[in-house]
Every structure is written in C-alpha cells, then in structure tokens.
Amino acid sequence: MDAPPETEPKKPAARRKGATAEEMSDRQREISVSEFFAKNRHLLGFDNPRKALLTAVKEAVDNALDACEEAAILPDIYVELLQRSETRFKVTVRDNGPGIVRKQIENIFGRLLYGSKFHRLKMSRGQQGIGISAAGMYGLMTTGQPVLVISKTSKKKPAVEVLLKMDTSKNRADVVSETEHPEDDGLFSDGHGTQVSIELEGRYQLGRQSVDEYLDQTAIANPHASFTFVNPNNERIEFKRGTSELPPESKEILPHPKGIELGTLIQMIERTARTQIGGFLQEEFSRVSPSVSKEICQRAGITPRTWVTQIGHKEAEAIYKAIQEVRIMAPPTDCLVPIGTKALLSGLLKELKAEFFTACTRPADVYRGNPFLIEVGLAFGGELPKDELIRVIRFANRVPLLYQQSACASFKAVLETSWKNYGISQSRGSLPDGPVVVMVHMASVWVPFTSESKEAIADYDEIRKEMKLALQEVGRKLGIYLRRRQRMRNEGERRSIFERYIGEIAQATEAITGTSAKKIYESLMRVAQKKTEEADAILDDEGKRVKDADPFGRDDSVVILPVRSARAGEDERKSHQEGGGQSKTLFGDEDGTGEAKRSRKKN
Numbered sequence: 363m364d365a366p367p368e369t370e371p372k373k374p375a376a377r378r379k380g381a382t383a384e385e386m387s388d389r390q391r392e393i394s395v396s397e398f399f400a401k402n403r404h405l406l407g408f409d410n411p412r413k414a415l416l417t418a419v420k421e422a423v424d425n426a427l428d429a430c431e432e433a434a435i436l437p438d439i440y441v442e443l444l445q446r447s448e449t450r451f452k453v454t455v456r457d458n459g460p461g462i463v464r465k466q467i468e469n470i471f472g473r474l475l476y477g478s479k480f481h482r483l484k485m486s487r488g489q490q491g492i493g494i495s496a497a498g499m500y501g502l503m504t505t506g507q508p509v510l511v512i513s514k515t516s517k518k519k520p521a522v523e524v525l526l527k528m529d530t531s532k533n534r535a536d537v538v539s540e541t542e543h544p545e546d547d548g549l550f551s552d553g554h555g556t557q558v559s560i561e562l563e564g565r566y567q568l569g570r571q572s573v574d575e576y577l578d579q580t581a582i583a584n585p586h587a588s589f590t591f592v593n594p595n596n597e598r599i600e601f602k603r604g605t606s607e608l609p610p611e612s613k614e615i616l617p618h619p620k621g622i623e624l625g626t627l628i629q630m631i632e633r634t635a636r637t638q639i640g641g642f643l644q645e646e647f648s649r650v651s652p653s654v655s656k657e658i659c660q661r662a663g664i665t666p667r668t669w670v671t672q673i674g675h676k677e678a679e680a681i682y683k684a685i686q687e688v689r690i691m692a693p694p695t696d697c698l699v700p701i702g703t704k705a706l707l708s709g710l711l712k713e714l715k716a717e718f719f720t721a722c723t724r725p726a727d728v729y730r731g732n733p734f735l736i737e738v739g740l741a742f743g744g745e746l747p748k749d750e751l752i753r754v755i756r757f758a759n760r761v762p763l764l765y766q767q768s769a770c771a772s773f774k775a776v777l778e779t780s781w782k783n784y785g786i787s788q789s790r791g792s793l794p795d796g797p798v799v800v801m802v803h804m805a806s807v808w809v810p811f812t813s814e815s816k817e818a819i820a821d822y823d824e825i826r827k828e829m830k831l832a833l834q835e836v837g838r839k840l841g842i843y844l845r846r847r848q849r850m851r852n853e854g855e856r857r858s859i860f861e862r863y864i865g866e867i868a869q870a871t872e873a874i875t876g877t878s879a880k881k882i883y884e885s886l887m888r889v890a891q892k893k894t895e896e897a898d899a900i901l902d903d904e905g906k907r908v909k910d911a912d913p914f915g916r917d918d919s920v921v922i923l924p925v926r927s928a929r930a931g932e933d934e935r936k937s938h939q940e941g942g943g944q945s946k947t948l949f950g951d952e953d954g955t956g957e958a959k960r961s962r963k964k965n
C-alpha cells in the first residue's frame with residue numbers, strides 16, 4: 363500500500379505571469395463597423411440562408427421605393443432571383459428611380475453606415491445606412507463574388523457599370539472594374555434608374571416569411587408601385603399598381619426639444635454654428651418660437667442673447683430642465699404620410715379575397731419627441747382561412763415586417779384587444795380565431811426598431827396605446843357588420859321555412875274547402891314572393907348602404923356581397939368589380955375590368 367502523499371506546506375500560489383499594459387496596448391485597436399457586422403451578421407437579418415435571401419431583396423426594394431418617392435417617380439420595380447445552384451442565388455433588383463451619381467456608388471454599396479437618411483428626421487423606409495451595403499457584404503462573404511451596380515442618372519448620360527467588393531477591415535469599397543454600359547440594352551426605359559445584382563448563399567422557399575410574402579405585402583402597402591418578380595422557376599409574377607397617384611412627399615422636420623436628451627443637447631450646443639443661444643434654440647428645433655425660446659432662457663437663468671460659447675455644463679443642464687417645464691407645441695405632423703384608408707382598402711382588396719374590409723387612420727401622436735401615426739386595416743371572411751388564428755401583418759413606413767412578430771408592439775396590441783366584443787372568439791392570452799387579416803401600419807420620422815435588422819417595433823406606451831385605439835375602431839366596424847349579417851341570415855331562413863310549407867298548406871286547404879290545391883299554391887306563392895321582394899328590397903338597401911357607405915368617407919368599409927344567386931344556394935361571389943360603382947376609382951383601373959391585379963405566367 364502506498365504511503366499517503368505527504369502534504370506539502372502551503373505556499374502562496376505562484377503568480378501567473380500576465381500581460382503588461384504595454385503588451386495589451388499592442389493588441390488594442392479600432393474595429394471597423396463592417397468587421398463587426400460581418401461577425402454579427404444575424405443582427406442585420408442574415409442569420410440563415412432563407413432569411414438572408416429575403417433580407418437582400420428587401421433592402422434593395424426598400425431603397426428603390428425610397429429613391430423613386432423622393433424623386434417623385436411612380437415606382438416600377440423589377441426583382442429577379444436567378445438560381446445558380448442548390449444554395450446559391452443571384453439577386454437582381456432594378457428601379458426607375460433617379461439613379462446614383464458615379465462617385466457615390468462605392469460609398470453606398472461598399473461602406474456600412476453610409477446613407478442619406480440617418481441624419482434626417484424624415485419618414486422613409488431606410489434609416490440606418492446599413493441595408494444595401496450589408497447585403498453586398500453578406501454576398502461577398504458567402505460567395506466571394508463582387509456586387510454589380512448599374513446606374514443611369516439621365517437620358518443624356520450613359521449608364522455606368524461598377525463592380526465592387528467591400529474591404530471589411532477598412533469599411534471601404536475596392537472597385538474591381540468600371541465601364542460605360544451600352545445604351546441600347548433597354549434596362550432603363552425611363553432613361554434613369556439603378557440596378558444592383560448580388561450573388562449570395564440563400565434558400566428559396568415559399569410560404570410565410572418568404573420573398574413572395576414580402577412582395578405580396580409590399581404591394582398591399584404600396585399600391586402606387588408596380589412590381590415584376592421573376593422567381594427561381596423563371597415564372598414572372600406581376601403586381602400591377604392599384605393607383606397612379608404618388609403619395610404626398612414626406613417632409614423632413616427638426617427635432618422637437620422635448621425629445622432631446624441632455625447629452626444630445628450638450629453635443630448640439632458644442633457643434634452649432636449659431637452664436638447666440640436664442641438663435642440656436644429657434645433654428646435647430648421645431649416649435650421653438652421667439653417667445654418660447656425667451657421663456658426657456660429665462661427659466662434657465664440666461665437670455666436668448668447669451669453667447670453659445672458661454673454655455674457650460676451647468677447652463678446646459680438648466681436649459682434642459684427649462685425645456686421640460688415650458689409648454690411647447692407638439693411637433694408638426696404633416697411630415698407623416700399615412701397610407702390612408704382609401705389606399706389601405708384598395709391594397710387589401712387587391713390582394714385578399716375577403717367579404718368585409720375596413721380601415722382607419724389615427725391622428726398623429728408623439729413618442730420621445732418623434733411624431734408617428736398608426737393605421738389599421740381589417741379584412742374578414744370570404745376565402746380567408748376559417749380554422750386558423752387571425753393573421754397579423756405588420757408594416758413600418760410601408761415596409762412589411764416578417765420576423766420577430768411576438769416582440770413587436772403591434773402584435774401585443776392585437777393580443778390585448780378584446781375581440782370578443784366584436785363577435786370574434788379569442789382564448790385568453792392568444793390571438794383571436796377566425797377568417798381575419800389585420801394590418802397594422804406605423805408611420806414615423808423615426809421608427810424605433812428593436813434591432814438593426816428592423817423586424818419589430820419597440821414597445822413604447824404611446825405607440826401601443828394608439829395601436830389599440832385603431833384596432834378597437836376597426837373591431838367596432840367589424841362587429842356592426844357581423845350583427846347585420848346575422849340579421850340578414852335570420853330573415854332569409856324565416857322566408858325559406860315559409861316557402862317550404864306552402865305545398866302542404868295548399869293540400870290541406872283543398873281537403874277542407876275543396877278549392878284546387880294548385881290555385882291555392884299559386885296564390886300563396888305570389889304572396890310569399892311579394893313579401894320576399896319587399897324584404898329583399900329592405901335587406902338590399904341595408905346591404906347597399908354598407909356597400910355604398912362612401913367606402914372612403916365616414917364609414918371606411920367595403921362589403922363584397924355574394925351575388926343574388928347565392929341566396930338560391932349557389933355559392934358564387936360577386937366579383938370585386940361588381941362590388942359597387944366605386945370599384946373603378948377604387949382600383950384606379952385603366953381597363954376597368956377590376957380583375958385581380960396579380961397575374962402569374964410562365965416565361
């Protein structure tokens with residue numbers, strides 16, 4: 363047996379030789395944003411091949427729509443997915459926008475955090491300046507292939523074609539090649555536009571959260587745009603526009619003083635070109651009039667004439683405090699461009715086969731000094747799936763949000779609405795049941811996304827409250843419609859029961875009175891028909907009132923009634939076009955056919 367090991371006397375543990383501050387200093391260096399996001403691509407929506415394909419399309423299409431709208435051009439957008447192999451695709455997106463000047467091409471497509479929208483408070487789809495360059499970077503990382511950009515800025519100038527790669531260590535682009543693009547290949551029939559092609563690792567799969575779903579929903583929220591989509595099976599899917607009216611231009615606004623934090627205020631004071639504090643307050647913020655500026659200064663113990671250079675930390679803090687105390691008008695809201703109930707309804711009608719549609723746009727409100735507004739559309743019944751939970755489609759500045767539903771303020775607002783009050787069943791804590799699609803749109807000069815990939819709206823109290831109010835409004839209209847529909851059904855049933863018994867009554871009467879059953883039958887039938895016609899006229903009138911209730915005015919609802927023969931048992935739906943005289947204006951339909959605006963054909 364071994365002797366037990368001798369326990370050594372306790373010695374202080376030998377100190378491990380660690381790095382010195384100097385040695386550590388050699389390893390301390392700047393991280394470029396593109397290196398950071400290349401490692402953390404999931405933050406930008408490139409976490410798996412299927413989502414990456416969607417994100418790339420989305421970033422390019424969002425940019426195309428933004429650019430067209432800023433240039434007041436009705437967007438015509440072409441999206442093509444070319445499958446190279448099982449997991450490799452070439453994504454091409456082309457627009458008829460203003461194009462991009464040559465010297466900015468490498469910045470826009472080859473640098474993260476470079477853009478025209480970040481420093482402005484203006485309603486747009488992009489805001490961070492990350493989108494399209496991140497897609498190009500992901501493509502480069504996964505396939506090694508550069509991004510191809512073709513841009514044409516006017517009829518007179520030739521298109522330029524630039525092939526570029528991002529150098530992630532510098533967050534700069536390396537231009538691989540640059541050529542003039544042949545004039546006559548007809549890429550840009552309007553004489554201007556941008557086309558970007560990115561080769562990337564992806565997966566194409568239909569269904570929820572697919573490129574197809576994104577385009578479907580984008581078409582709903584952007585009825586002024588037309589899209590052509592060529593999918594990997596080389597099928598061409600057209601989304602025609604529902605209206606040829608461009609949405610009004612969204613205006614840029616200055617920050618509102620109440621939405622500014624102390625640190626930002628100090629930085630603004632340090633950087634301003636104004637010399638006096640009164641001018642600074644009036645010129646760099648919205649809603650600060652000379653009298654408001656004077657009041658702020660007075661409370662802060664300075665005057666509007668005080669030199670900006672004399673403002674130290676103490677004074678800045680006093681100004682900040684004064685701003686919180688002084689009454690300042692809410693920020694202007696004409697900077698927000700709602701989709702509007704008319705376009706919302708036209709978008710929903712165009713893409714969904716339901717029987718009842720309604721929409722509402724709430725007045726603007728403010729969170730953290732940023733104006734925003736909420737709109738909600740609702741479609742019920744018809745061919746919507748009956749045994750599923752209701753479907754929520756979410757939008758921010760007209761962009762569909764397809765991921766992170768449960769993290770989104772809009773989803774929480776739908777959950778918290780008492781749908782039972784409106785005739786829709788709902789189990790506790792879950793989405794309501796039924797053939798319903800609700801669409802929630804938030805428009806704002808700054809949408810508070812929960813992450814850089816812009817998938818969910820952060821849960822500010824003000825935002826959730828507005829969403830709930832909008833949902834309650836469409837819910838009430840749905841409730842009214844459902845009750846009316848039930849009344850009509852009951853009435854119809856009563857009449858058919860009566861008609862069913864006329865034969866027997868006639869027989870019995872003949873047996874008693876000797877009058878011919880045929881005669882009695884015919885005369886009773888005449889009475890029944892007359893009554894039916896009267897009732898129909900009343901019901902029709904009711905139906906018509908729902909239908910004609912100035913779909914875009916007070917009521918903001920549209921009902922697509924089954925055709926008459928449906929009462930006789932045939933389940934035929936009135937086509938959208940027959941849904942009232944307004945359908946033509948509703949669809950802004952050139953040919954007036956009111957045909958579904960989506961067509962699919964094999965190339």
Ligand SMILES: Nc1ncnc2c1ncn2[C@@H]1O[C@H](COP(=O)(O)OP(=O)(O)O)[C@@H](O)[C@H]1O
Pocket residue numbers: 421425426429457459460461462470476477478479480487488489490491492493494495496556
């Ligand atoms: N198709 C396009 N047409 C014109 N300009 C574009 C287009 N795509 C991108 N841009 C410009 O490039 C900038 C950067 O785009 P992006 O990286 O997607 O960031 P963001 O859209 O958030 O600003 C945009 O702000 C816009 O000025």
Ligand SMILES: [Mg+2]
Pocket residue numbers: 421424425487488489491492493494
């Ligand atoms: Mg963008």
